[in-house]
Amino acid sequence: MFVWREDLGGARIAFTDRNGGVSESPYGSLNLSSVTGDRPERVSANWDLVCNGLGVGAEQLAIMRCVHGTDVLELTEPPQRTRPAVDGLVTSTPGVVLVALVADCAPVLLVDAKARIVGAAHAGRPGLAAGIVAATVERMRSYGADSIVARVGPCVCGECYEVPQTMQDEIASAVPAARSTTRWGTPGLDIGHGVLAQLTDLGIEAAHLPICTMESPDLYSHRRDGNRTGRMAGLVWLE
Ligand SMILES: [Zn+2]
Numbered sequence: 309m310f311v312w313r314e315d316l317g318g319a320r321i322a323f324t325d326r327n328g329g330v331s332e333s334p335y336g337s338l339n340l341s342s343v344t345g346d347r348p349e350r351v352s353a354n355w356d357l358v359c360n361g362l363g364v365g366a367e368q369l370a371i372m373r374c375v376h377g378t379d380v381l382e383l384t385e386p387p388q389r390t391r392p393a394v395d396g397l398v399t400s401t402p403g404v405v406l407v408a409l410v411a412d413c414a415p416v417l418l419v420d421a422k423a424r425i426v427g428a429a430h431a432g433r434p435g436l437a438a439g440i441v442a443a444t445v446e447r448m449r450s451y452g453a454d455s456i457v458a459r460v461g462p463c464v465c466g467e468c469y470e471v472p473q474t475m476q477d478e479i480a481s482a483v484p485a486a487r488s489t490t491r492w493g494t495p496g497l498d499i500g501h502g503v504l505a506q507l508t509d510l511g512i513e514a515a516h517l518p519i520c521t522m523e524s525p526d527l528y529s530h531r532r533d534g535n536r537t538g539r540m541a542g543l544v545w546l547e
Contacts, residue, residue: 317421323461324540325526329354339538371407376434380447395430396444405545411528414463414499415542420453426544437482441506458514461542465520466498467491
């Protein structure tokens with residue numbers, strides 16, 4: 309159910325995998341989004357399993373409807389039955405669980421345990437280049453965060469993620485560290501490495517879970533499986 313869980317001084321983070329849920333193929337089994345056609349009642353049941361595993365309530369969830377932009381929203385309470393169309397969330401309210409849904413893009417979780425501020429960002433190819441990570445960090449800092457640590461969840465790796473040369477050049481002009489070569493020698497992009505470089509430039513200590521979504525059968529991958537696959541979650545909240 310969880311590929312990683314950590315307590316960072318009163319702030320909790322978790323990344324889910326695809327195991328332990330009730331969805332059936334091709335969504336099997338712990339799919340956390342109905343956007344790709346899974347039955348909503350199964351997605352809801354999966355969320356209940358995840359919430360039980362984490363000891364939080366479903367009403368605490370603040371799930372982003374990712375749009376590959378750079379808007380960041382600050383929440384003082386969970387959004388009731390709505391999904392904010394942003395790629396970055398920030399809160400200093402205990403119990404508001406920030407959620408980034410992914411299947412190859414990088415979920416980036418940010419914690420300042422001392423200032424008691426957390427953030428979550430969804431960094432795909434467009435968001436990486438546009439600066440969603442920096443935008444989320446800057447919002448946290450505007451509220452007083454000055455000792456942020458980051459955890460970057462599983463995403464597609466630079467040896468698997470093939471792109472056209474022009475696209476690689478475009479992204480690498482904004483984020484040089486994202487340039488990679490695939491295992492078969494063609495132009496690629498390394499989203500995780502790019503995000504880590506951005507975090508380092510921002511002076512933030514970061515760790516990346518080095519698991520590739522395309523290579524791991526325990527994870528969902530849009531690149532590998534196409535549109536009919538599931539979504540995993542990166543979650544962060546203050547206790
Ligand atoms: Zn890979």
